[in-house]
Amino acid sequence: MSNIAVSSAPHEAVAHAHDHAAHEHGGHGHGHHGPANLLHHFTDLAQQRESNALGMWVFLVTEVMTFGALFFIYTLYRHLSDSAAFQAGYKAPFAVGSALMNFELGFINTLVLLCSSLTVATAVYVAGVRNKKWLVGMLALTAFLGVVFLGIKAVEWKHDYDVGLVPGLNWNPESYLAGKGYVLAQPTGVNGQAYIGDGRPETVKEYGARRLEEIRANEAAHGGHGGHGGHGAHSDEKPKPFQAVVNGMQLQMFFVIYFCMTGLHAIHMIIGLGLISVFIWHAKNGIFTDIQNDQPIEIFGLYWHFVDIVWIFLYPLLYLIAH
Amino acid sequence: MAQPSPERLKTQLEHPEKVAGNVGHAGSGTQPENSPHFEDHGDDHTHHVSMMTYYKVFGFLMVFLLLTVFAFFLDKGLFGFPGFGFWSAPIALAIAFAKAMAVVLIFMHVKFSSKLVQIFASTGLIFVGILFLLTMNDYWTRAWIPVAGQ
Numbered sequence: 349m350s351n352i353a354v355s356s357a358p359h360e361a362v363a364h365a366h367d368h369a370a371h372e373h374g375g376h377g378h379g380h381h382g383p384a385n386l387l388h389h390f391t392d393l394a395q396q397r398e399s400n401a402l403g404m405w406v407f408l409v410t411e412v413m414t415f416g417a418l419f420f421i422y423t424l425y426r427h428l429s430d431s432a433a434f435q436a437g438y439k440a441p442f443a444v445g446s447a448l449m450n451f452e453l454g455f456i457n458t459l460v461l462l463c464s465s466l467t468v469a470t471a472v473y474v475a476g477v478r479n480k481k482w483l484v485g486m487l488a489l490t491a492f493l494g495v496v497f498l499g500i501k502a503v504e505w506k507h508d509y510d511v512g513l514v515p516g517l518n519w520n521p522e523s524y525l526a527g528k529g530y531v532l533a534q535p536t537g538v539n540g541q542a543y544i545g546d547g548r549p550e551t552v553k554e555y556g557a558r559r560l561e562e563i564r565a566n567e568a569a570h571g572g573h574g575g576h577g578g579h580g581a582h583s584d585e586k587p588k589p590f591q592a593v594v595n596g597m598q599l600q601m602f603f604v605i606y607f608c609m610t611g612l613h614a615i616h617m618i619i620g621l622g623l624i625s626v627f628i629w630h631a632k633n634g635i636f637t638d639i640q641n642d643q644p645i646e647i648f649g650l651y652w653h654f655v656d657i658v659w660i661f662l663y664p665l666l667y668l669i670a671h
Numbered sequence: 672m673a674q675p676s677p678e679r680l681k682t683q684l685e686h687p688e689k690v691a692g693n694v695g696h697a698g699s700g701t702q703p704e705n706s707p708h709f710e711d712h713g714d715d716h717t718h719h720v721s722m723m724t725y726y727k728v729f730g731f732l733m734v735f736l737l738l739t740v741f742a743f744f745l746d747k748g749l750f751g752f753p754g755f756g757f758w759s760a761p762i763a764l765a766i767a768f769a770k771a772m773a774v775v776l777i778f779m780h781v782k783f784s785s786k787l788v789q790i791f792a793s794t795g796l797i798f799v800g801i802l803f804l805l806t807m808n809d810y811w812t813r814a815w816i817p818v819a820g821q
Binding site: 381391397398401402405406408409412413416417419420423424426427428431455458459462463465466468469470473476642646649650653654656657660661663664665668669670671 | 729733764766767775778795799810
């Protein structure tokens with residue numbers, strides 16, 4: 349982004365039929381072809397602004413396709429596992445996974461990101477009116493909200509790790525699920541289709557209730573020990589009554605998708621925070637306010653709003669699945 | 672690379688209204704700075720959005736966030752509501768889409784941008800739409816016909 353440099357570029361010889369020096373614009377002097385932040389391959393600031401916006405939007409379209417692919421994986425697996433669960437009489441694994449998310453923290457995170465969108469839009473506005481103090485303040489506030497978001501995410505992930513919900517790392521959620529009243533169907537049979545019980549003729553509900561009792565009896569007998577899943581239900585929470593049987597492999601798939609999508613989103617947030625710090629430093633030096641130079645802030649705003657939009661879609665799809 | 676003939680170049684620069692396309696038009700970046708058709712007001716065509724608009728959109732986003740959560744609880748059976756059934760996901764997505772549109776159009780200034788930027792912004796949506804539609808078209812209809820192996 350060399351248009352944030354204030355130093356003046358050497359005047360280029362431009363092939364014109366008429367004398368260039370006879371037509372000065374807005375008192376720039378010294379034969380510059382525009383203000384200091386106007387790059388030489390643009391004729392005027394309007395064209396530069398348009399190109400900046402267009403370039404950023406092309407990048408954002410590629411990002412939409414990237415996240416779109418992940419959203420598609422979500423859609424496909426939710427559709428497939430819901431159909432399978434419906435046929436088997438189990439609860440939809442995505443609904444169970446969503447029930448295991450922290451509702452309050454997810455809501456607060458969404459609130460935080462929506463506020464950060466407002467603060468970054470305000471930053472663009474105050475850069476437009478060349479108010480340095482407010483620009484630095486708004487960028488700092490946006491950064492703070494971003495850090496809050498990542499902190500809450502870290503808390504959520506730490507909890508998931510503690511109860512054994514991280515696929516590929518320590519997937520062992522049986523006792524945690526039992527505390528919440530969920531029973532994993534034992535995956536046997538063709539294509540990992542869950543199979544009810546041990547061949548005894550019983551309904552899904554009977555199987556689930558019976559299995560839940562077994563698990564709780566096991567835990568009581570062994571003093572609640574079982575690797576990382578040993579925490580089971582939170583110590584301050586009573587074990588819930590039987591809720592549903594759920595396919596463990598498909599539940600694991602939900603968590604794979606959850607960690608991949610929120611992980612990629614968190615990476616984007618971290619990149620955004622890195623960019624903000626650079627921008628705060630430049631803003632303090634007056635790069636954006638000494639002359640009318642709000643274009644970089646506007647472009648950064650586009651990126652930040654995009655990251656917010658991804659979360660706007662992620663939140664209901666991951667946290668608010670009712671059934 | 673083919674260049675316009677001198678006559679055509681003259682027409683483009685002096686009578687841009689006779690030429691189709693963007694070349695030679697004021698504000699296109701294709702007129703030299705000293706031409707009478709050059710249009711540079713010294714500003715950069717920033718459309719200034721007022722803070723009031725931003726606050727209104729923020730209010731809209733807050734309302735729709737509450738709506739999202741309310742729809743979730745309704746779906747779970749709040750007030751004895753039977754739930755949305757198949758329509759859970761479409762409703763949740765519609766609300767999320769409304770929020771996203773508010774952010775894209777106002778916060779990201781797409782409403783005030785040129786047609787070119789608007790087209791590029793909607794391209795993302797269109798291609799993601801193709802991804803979803805054409806691929807789900809396969810998976811969603813797999814169980815419809817009883818064929819061995821499906």
